[in-house]
Amino acid sequence: MKASMRSALEVSGIYVIVLIMFAVILYPLVWAFSMSLNPGTSLFALKLIPDNWSLEHYRWLFTNPRSDYALWYKNTLIVAFANGIASVCLVTILAYAFSRFRFVGRKNSIYTFLLLQMFPVLMGMVAIYLLLNTVNLLDTFTGLILIYVFGGLPMNVFLVKGYLDTIPRDLDESAKMDGAGYMTIFFRILIPLAKPIVAVVALFTFMAPFFDFLTPRIIIRSPEKFTLALGLYNFINDKFANNFTIFAAGTILIALPIATVFLLLQRYLISGLADGATKG
Amino acid sequence: MDIKNAIGEQRHSYSGHNPAWAALLSVVPGLGQLYNRRWIKGVLLLVFGLSLIYTLSVPLFNGIVGLIGLGDDPELDDSRTLLVQGILSVILTVILLGLYALNLNDAYRDAKKRQAGVRTPSVRQAFHDSWEHGFPYFVVIPNFIMMALIVIFPLLFMISLAFTNYNLYNSPPAHLLDWVGFANFKALFTEAVWSKSLLSVLAWTVVWTLVATTLQITLAFFLAVMINDSRVRFKKLIRTVFILPWAVPSFMTVLVFAAMFNDNFGAINRDIFSHFGVMIPWLSDPLWARIAIIGIQVWLGFPYVFTLITGVLQSISKDWYEAADVDGGSRWKKFRYITMPHVLYATAPLLIMQYSQNFNNFNLIYLFNKGGPPVSGQNSGATDILISWVYSLTFNENNYKMAAAISIIMGIVVAAFAFYQFRRTRSFREEDMY
8 A cells, every 4th residue: 555655656756757847848949939920020029829820930931032041941952962962972981991891001090080070170160261262162062061071971980880890790701702792792781781870870961951050151151052050040140139030930940840850760860879889 | 931932933933033122113103013024003103103293292392391481471472371282282291101102012012922923913913903902992092081181181270370370460361470389378378368268168168068968968867767667658758759859950949048048038037037026147147157058958968868878778688677676676776786887888988979079069159148148357258168269269359379279278188088988989999809
């Protein structure tokens, strides 16, 4: 009797904590969502539950001639796809070389990669700016994509190499016996087995341009080449309070698809991440 | 050894062939290979090597001279360009020297083989061999060159800037830069404004990294163990909501938080604290700003750790707990001696990475309050961590030399941490297994 009382109390205690966490997690998200539906633009007069809902800010983003939102979305998608595809190709083949081949300088290269992934790309931004300026890649998507792909390379190669190391080598040895070349082994055996970690790299590199306002801020100058993060940041940075509702609408339109993909793939992603890092 | 010699004898050995000679002749790339009677390889190397020397030696030499002097005439020379070209020349020279060493080594090894009587492979065979053995090099070398440009070069550039006098008042193209030795570091540690700022930023960076990360891990651990309790229902719903802060792009949530914490119109003051008759200066008071930032990071960061730990908890075998029940272990003892070791063993590398991520968590600090509020007598804000301070020195104040000097200090911290992590990461202990 006493034990069951205690157990019931404990369980309700857990539920109370869960409810508090729900409130803390959802409060800012719901707040941002309701801001985007509030008519008017001033933060001073806004209420959590607006008197009348309105989609005017969403309409503004796509129809107002002063809004470049659709263009930013297109730019970001271009950069994101290019980054995702290029990164996956380079990262997997490099990880394959590091995981399966013994060659002169291999160990030192891995040490270099590990050390480099610790340094934030931000530290070298002045130099990157001057370098891109020298080769006329400033204010181009090519320059931006190059920085994304190679800036993220060390970290991602390390991640995939860790995962490939967990795949038994007997598999490629026996395929080699049967006369398979390096590329066959790579595409037919390792890539299919490494799908979870390839998915992680693909998703992370695809999403990076959506989140990052800093790199484009340094590299991109012309407004018609802005990415979403940079465009929205500039938009809100000028007049923080006055543009906030439109900003909220703009971010909701990014957050919704990304959060959906994320929640759908979460199990897959976590197994990829955890296996690569813990077994690696 | 005897068998090898015997085979060599049969295959007609060239005992007069001297590997040392081959290597020595290779001082001019290709000649050693010709001496080894590998005609095509030799000619290719000779042409390639001579044309490289012909086209590159003057620019490389000029680049290095420019790096040493950083220009003589402000009308003609831009020190930044000279610096860029100089560093690129040094990198290229190192790469070329590496290739040159490979060339010497190749001639020596071929000559050894020839001396031992191994037959010279046909061209077709040679191509096949170089694909077989060279595959990793074909993959790694081009990528490494790009990495050298985009990751290593900027770091070298940053390091060099720390030893120049490059700031807003002395900046190219109007002025020339000069090497100033350790003057910037001296200023950093001796001038009151700098040393005070450096000390307070360093202290806050350490506190921030330790407190925010530890809090987010502790909260995640606590919640994960709690939700994993068999009596709790709706697990799936709870876990989905708990992951939300991770799923929504942090760039946006931080800006939303910046609005919510606004001193005047922010929702947190208006909706919650106004009922108690207090308005908390979240953005203008150093202490409150720091508390707010740590709180936001815990909100942003706990879901990732929560999901990781949940995954590990589900993989711990029930037998352990049953055995503990038989022995009459208390709940705390089960947690301490079964759950904790399992979770920490499986997730330690990822948890350590959380610390290093927060050390470099520029986005949150900058987007929330740009490192502010300002502090008198310092040129860093109250919530500035090293990386955000470097950023504002570079891009707002154009004080490149000091930003670079601070970056180097940061780099030393990062490298020390990296070294510590290398030694702990299992993948390095297993490296030697192959």
